[in-house]
Amino acid sequence: MQSRRWFGGAGFSFADDQVTETLSQAIRGTGEELDREPDTGVLFGSLRGSVVGLRYYTGVVNKGEMVSLVRQPQNPYDCNAVMVANVYGSQVGHIKRELAVLLANIMDNNLARVEGVVPFGVTNQFTMSVVLSFWGREENRDAVLRQITSRSFKLQSGPTDGSRGLPRKSVLLTAEELKNAFDNLFENLMEDKIGEREAVEAVCTPLLPHQKQALSWMCVCENNAALPHFWEVKGELFYNTLTHSSVRERPQRVRGGILADDMGLGKTLTTIALILSNFHHGKPLCEPEKSSPEPKASTTARKNPEGKSGDGDQAEVSVGPAGHSPCMSANQAETQVESVDVVQEDVVEDGDEDWVSEKKAKGRPQGGKATTTKKAAKTKGKAVSTSRKGGAVLEDLDFAAALSGLTQGAPQKKSVGKSVVSPVEAASSQSTDDPAARATLIICPLSVLSNWLDQLDQHVRADVKLNVYLYYGSERNRDTHFLSSQHMVLTTYNVLSADYSGSASPLHTVSWLRVVLDEGHIIRNPNTQQSKAVLKLNTQRRWILTGTPIQNNLRDLWMLVAFLRLKPFDVREWWNRVIQRPVTQGDKTGLQNLQALVKCVTLRRTKASRVCGRPLVSLPERSVRIEEVELTQKEREEYELARTEGRTTISRYVAEGTVLRNYADVLAILVRLRQFCCHPGLLGKTTTHTGVVAVTPAELRERLIMKLRLVLGTGSDEECAVCLDSVRLPVITHCAHVYCRPCIAEVIRSEQEQARCPLCRGQIKASELVEFPLEEEEEESNLLENWRSSSKVEALMSSLLRLRSEDDSIRSLVVSQFTRFLTILEIPLREEGFKFVRLDGTMNQKRRAQVIQEFQSDAPGSPLIMLLSLKAGGVGINLSAASRVFLMDPAWNPAAEDQCVDRCHRLGQKRDVVITKFIVKGSVEENMVKIQRQKQDLVEKAFGTKNPSERKTSRVDEIRALMEL
């Protein structure tokens, strides 16, 4: 520890801890840079070198342990310096000078990633061996070899070293085995998690057995200090069997995990139960000790199987004075029936001192300025509530306004100087391990915010005082003491990242007891602001709720692991070296490691899972039937005409090998055929694209916009080939490929003049990116005037009419990818007197919530049918009122259809669900169904080595199959 070293280069010094911080940042930084393609690298070979200067540093390493190499260009003694750090980011030493020159060259020119393994560990206090292996793209192999030999080092081709670590004797798996293993990754994670736990009485909904299991597991995860089993205690040290590293201090156990139950199994309810049941020390959520024994009506926690909260009371339960709501404004008083309190403003600031003091008199203390009862909901300084009877949070205008981000209503009254939070409490809530942390922060997509409020309303006893604050809207209360004093704070990812990008983010200042990421897969891309913001939250416990922990790629998991701070895999390099690369390259131990890792933090049950031989939830049956639709003579003729034309064009592209270059054209042809299958009116104004090249810039732009619309308007859920996510802020290149604007802009920035389209390698320029103009649908009327029916429309209508005559209480979802088709369908529906609503992607959140509520309502005269666009709504919406689903046209992505069906085939569904897929006989639709089936088997789906070239072939194959070429 003699090192308070001075790094003269930059002219500043670090104390030890700062060095560590800086190092880990350095490592993290390097990881992002170099490991953009961690799984595509090839091993060039390895060589033996030495690490020197051990005695100046405190970092320890074991035999066989992996180390990371970090360039230190600022090092005052040698600008080629390469630092060696252990898994925890502590510096171990430096690479010997002569070797460092070589490494610096290779690393700085990005010729290869260099990974180190220490074959013998530390044998003396001065130097030790390190085996360096070089990984990179094939095209860089020669350059690397030249560098190495020119400096008279020798690259050993294989892993020649006899020790562990580098020369993993890997058993390669077949693609098939890999896929199975991957699919089963989350299955059977139950074994040692059994045990049930009842929720505290404040939760009025009885938990189902699997929910009690989840609650039990979550409590254990939060309370139990046991380490995951890849840690072994070896004497004084803790040894990590995956990285072969050890540390002296007990590694920080993840306090939390991933609840990855299928949609509809009650993750929200379970989480609410967790929040209420497992406050500090496994006791129910309650006010801090200051609570004097107070008169309470119903307080006792039920018997707790784990005995942890044997004294089980103090559930923050008290009988609020019924209807006592001095903080409500008069005009809303009548809505104050049985409601969750949603505090959107300082209660005290409304000047209800008497109310507060009454609370205090009752022994309801400090707790924060806003202790509202469950009766009193507040939004923006006004009381707002959710009506349990109406079930609709959004009925309230103010709340709806808050949701849509409007700022209407009274300006907030300023608090008059005094804070209800005592200085003592304020101070303690800042302290490091913070026994005072009490608030749970829930972050969710805007679309499910109202669902949380509904569920709180539904599952928490009406007489429970739960301080829930909706941190949303421009008037949100940013006072950190106030936020800290809540039981729960609800917010959205957007609000979080907006705050984060500002100066002093309140959410990042509060010391949270628990942070819950709802739909946590949202943060799977580590480059987004949201993800960065989420990582910086200061909390003791962390939870991720998601139905789809891995969407496309193993890489999706990393960010989740990083959020949980599952050491040491929250650092990219270790994740890549121990998990990502081994698994993608088919290494069996890698897969086992991955399983071990996932297992220790994840609980996942599917609707098909069973507990003790019984299904988790008994959902009604669900059946799929395919209804073949026969085109009329006239339709068939039109279709064949378009098909022949399209085939000619596409087969030419295939022959030329230019399918991808003309991808948008190809897509346009396919879309047209699919549209023909539904209704000719979908085609819109068919621009005659004859493939003529010479056009004016204006015409070119027009065409690109049209292509963009085609690509996006089909619901095919285009992925951006850069971020591999659904495209956001879409732009189209002159070569007609669609990307997110920020993604492609980044490519252009980094490659400058040489920038090429990631998909077709055509030249691209920032000035040539075309985006959607802000114009609206014009010729709706045209559609309606020249109305004609189609075979598919007829097929649907006869099904609906038959259904209505058999049972007019059955509700249906009518789903299409083409929103114009939904518009067309409105005509016959109206004609036949069906009451329907419509939900599509163009609607704002407020409107969506209204529509969903209307559809779910069982009030007489509520709609029987919902017209639903496939992509609309996204995750989590509940349409359980419907028990019939009509899928009007097949989707590229079968998962999208499943998801859609799941919106009604979920908890709360009382009837058997019947799904009807309309498929036009002898058409491109039939081929799509075939491809859907094949797609599910593709290994790429699971492990997606998604470099463009591989994607190319599979896409081209797909297109050929579709066109029967």
Added chain:
DNA sequence: ACCGCCGGGTGCC
């Protein structure tokens, strides 16, 4: 003695 040899001081980049 413009060497060799010995032994103490010393040590990352």
Added chain:
DNA sequence: ACCGCCGGGTGCC
């Protein structure tokens, strides 16, 4: 470091 390297002391066997 049970090394290598450096530089001062030393000098037949």
